[in-house]
Amino acid sequence: MTDPKSAFTHLNEKGEANMVDVTEKAVTSRTAIAEGFISMTQSTFDMLLAGEHKKGDVFAVARIAGIQAAKKTSELIPLCHPLMLSKVQVDFEPVIQSETNEYLIKVVALCKLAGKTGVEMEALTAVSVALLTLYDMCKAVDPAMIIGGVKLLQKQGGKSGDWLREENT
Incomplete structure (x- = not known):
């Protein structure tokens, strides 16, 4: 059995x-492309x-919030590298x-760059914050809204190559 510590890249040998x-x-x-629903x-x-x-x-406010969140991911998620994103949609x-x-409402975020590390966390953060913004702006009229289904759909590039979520997962 593989040592569980070795499977996590954000942990050192100790x-x-x-x-x-x-x-x-x-x-x-x-x-990277991610999605979520409210x-x-x-x-x-x-x-x-x-x-x-x-x-x-x-929608305009939630879009701006999602884009800004992608740009701020390294400040929100410990150990994420600050990235020079070339596109956030x-x-x-x-x-x-x-x-x-x-x-x-389905929210889909796409993040791109030319860099040394992936943009999966940025896409997931963009989706999450856009969804939270929709909730915040609508909670007075509908406090029972439910956010869910936040997931990575695909990633391209890097040493580990391309990845695509299988349908029906």
């Missing part, structure tokens, strides 16, 4: 937390899609699950 040394890694093009009542869903929220353009998609009568 099991202590440390930032991974990427000095000798090659600069490569790296991309469920809400139909009336909240309809209000957002119609742009009728009294706080203004909720945050998109929203309304989803109606007719079989479960759920009204969802």
